[in-house]
Amino acid sequence: MRRWLAGILMSTLTLGVQAEVIDIDNAELARLMEQKVPIIDIRTAPEWQETGVVPGSHLLTFFDEQGRADPAAWLGKARHIAGPEQPVILICRSGNRTRAAGQFLSEKAGYRKVYNVRSGIRAWIAEGRVRQSSGDALASCRAKKTC
Numbered sequence: 001m002r003r004w005l006a007g008i009l010m011s012t013l014t015l016g017v018q019a020e021v022i023d024i025d026n027a028e029l030a031r032l033m034e035q036k037v038p039i040i041d042i043r044t045a046p047e048w049q050e051t052g053v054v055p056g057s058h059l060l061t062f063f064d065e066q067g068r069a070d071p072a073a074w075l076g077k078a079r080h081i082a083g084p085e086q087p088v089i090l091i092c093r094s095g096n097r098t099r100a101a102g103q104f105l106s107e108k109a110g111y112r113k114v115y116n117v118r119s120g121i122r123a124w125i126a127e128g129r130v131r132q133s134s135g136d137a138l139a140s141c142r143a144k145k146t147c
Helices: 001-012 026-035 045-051 070-080 096-108 120-127 134-144
Strands: 021-024 039-041 088-091 115-118
Touching: 021 026, 021 039, 021 096, 026 088, 026 115, 026 120, 045 134, 088 096, 088 120, 096 115, 115 120
Parallel strands: 021 115, 039 088, 088 115
Antiparallel strands: none
16 A cells, blocks of 8 residues: 555656656767766676776666666665756666666656666777776775665
């Protein structure tokens, strides 16, 4: 019953809000990074360790290794990174998981502008762009208790 009421309340609160999920490429990602728009990397820890991360990314897994998600718990942490009134960038391996997470943020959590890196970290790496060690990024998010 509580979940049902919470869902109704969340839907009511987001009515009339102009929600937007915008697919972006790496050039736009780099431009938004210069503007200090926060980036949330929603992949899993093994993925971060395998490839590294886009510098400055906040590490916050949306789907675990079995494909399960706890959107409410994830949102509680994501709100410490960017609130619904702020733009936010989501990145994953290929852009598929971020599409689902972005729709959740815009349609259910009232985020007004969500950027989805449509080709994910794979394209970032293919273009030879700078990456940060996942160890450094994990240490930072663990210290802040955001990952």
